[in-house]
Amino acid sequence: MSKKNSHTGHRDSKNGQFITKKVADRCHATTQGESIPNPGRGDTGRGKKK
Numbered sequence: 001m002s003k004k005n006s007h008t009g010h011r012d013s014k015n016g017q018f019i020t021k022k023v024a025d026r027c028h029a030t031t032q033g034e035s036i037p038n039p040g041r042g043d044t045g046r047g048k049k050k
Helices: 021-026
Strands: 006-012 031-037
Touching (some): 006 021, 021 031
8 A cells, every 4th residue: 555645734714824624624714625745755746737
């Protein structure tokens, strides 16, 4: 079984600070989930190609 290249994090849309999943579930109108690369993995390959 291979390891994932990223994990899910939650961020406040107003100030950009990371928050817990519990807070994100409570205030889902002003939060967003995002994929964050695991340490040592760098870019996950998603996004604009050069």
